[in-house]
Amino acid sequence: MAGWYVLFLRMARKTGSHSDITGPRVREAAIRLFTRQGYAAVSMRQIAAEVGVQAGALYLYTPNKQTLLFDLLFEQMKGAVTALQAADLTGPTDVQLEGFVRAHLRYHLGGTSGSFIPYTELRNLTAANYEKVEVMRRVYEAALEEIVVAGATSGQFAVEDSKLTTLVLISILNGVLTWYRPGGRVKLDAVEAHYVDIIGKAVKTAREPAPVE
Secondary structure (H helix, E strand, O other), rough: OHHHHHHHHHHHHHOOOOOOOOHHHHHHHHHHHHHOOOHHOOOOHHHHHHHHOHHHHHHHHOOOHHHHHHHHHHHHHHHHHHHHHOOOOOOOHHHHHHHHHHHHHHHHOOOOOOOOOOOOHHHHHHHHHHHHHHHHHHHHHHHHHHHHHHHHHHHHOOOOOOOHHHHHHHHHHHHHHOOOOOOOOOOOOHHHHHHHHHHHHHHHOOOOOOOOO
C-alpha cells in the first residue's frame, strides 16, 4: 500500500470530518458564495438568504462561519485524496502520472455545480484549522511526489527537484479551476487530454542546468 494512502487513512481516522454539522443546502450555498465572492466578503446572513432561511437557523447546522469554511475545505481536500483510490496509480510511471492527472481533473471539474472553494481561502482559517487541512493537502501532494520520484529514479522523468516539480504540477492542475465551466466550449474530456499531454511533456523534458555565475 502506498505511503501516501496509509497516511491518509491515519489522518482521516484521527481528525474525521464534520460533514454532519452542515445540511446539504447550507453547504451548497456556502460553496457558491465563497467561490464567487471570497470568504471575507460573505456573511452568515448572506448564506441564510441564499438558502432561504432566517440567519439564526444556520446555527442549527454550524456554530460559526469559520467552522463552516473549515468543514468545507477539509471535506474538499479529503474528497480529492479519496478520488485517487479509483485512479490507476500502478504500472509505468507515465501511466501513474496520467491516472493522477485524470483523477484530479475529474474530481475538481466533474461535479454538477462546477464550484470548488479556491485553496487560497486556506489563509482565512485559524492556525489550528489550517494545520488540519494542510496535513491533508500534504498527503495529497505526497501521492504525486511518489510518482515523480519513481519516474526520476527510473530515468523516465527528467526532474532535478521532485518536491519543487510536484508543487509546480499541482499549481498547473489547479489553474484549470479558474476558467473551466461545465457546459462551456471546452469539454471535460478535451481538458483531460490536454492536461495529460502538458504534464507528461513537462516531466519528460530534460533541462540544462543554469550557468554558474
